[in-house]
Amino acid sequence: MIRVQQQDFDPAEEYHALRDSGSGTGAIATFTGLVRDSGDLKGVTGLFLEHYPGMTEQVIEGLVREASQRWDVREARVIHRIGRLALSEQIVFVGVCSAHRGDAFAACEFIMDALKTSAPFWKKEITGDSEHWVEQKAADRDRSQSWD
Template identity: 55%
Template structure:
């Protein structure tokens, strides 16, 4: 399940949706990203996210499909919020269920790493100096590149 939405999400609801009382599930790994109140040494009062409707969901689905090709997974849930958010607001949820913890941890990290580098989201921060667009981080690109090296 992939959602791109303005509304917040409930971690317990998403966890229970992954669990589904399935005895084949031995592990559930979740990641929740939060809006920080700082970036590049500046205070951040809000963050506005835009996306490319239709394309964003297609890219996210492709990332999840790649994860399913690499690991045996029972379920994947990805929620990414758009619109205006403030420090400590939830921005992204990635949840993975699997028979084994190693596969669940790896798949969750893989999905998050590629989401950060491939999904068409644009972030604009509000700082005391005004608004600014946020560039991709070299560390995010390096994290995704690591997965590509593992498949060679």
């Protein structure tokens, strides 16, 4: 289940959907990202998130498929928000349920890391009187490459 949407999401609903997704599930790992100040700009009040409609969903589906080939994944749920978001709002959710905890953790972290370097989203930081496109962090590239 992959959703790209403007509106907020409820991690509790996603958790329940993962838990109900089948028998044999022993492990549910989730990750939620919140909007925070990147440190590039002073007085940041929020973000604007742009994406490439169509491609975004395809890329995330590919990442979930890859995770499912590498680990035991009973179900994965990914939500990414777009548009205008204030500091501390929820921006991204990745949840994986599996028979085994190592697989749940690995698949969840892999999807999250790969999403940051390959899904076409772009963040623009907003202050009272200016805007600034966030630059990709080298650390994010490195974390994603560590899965290769």
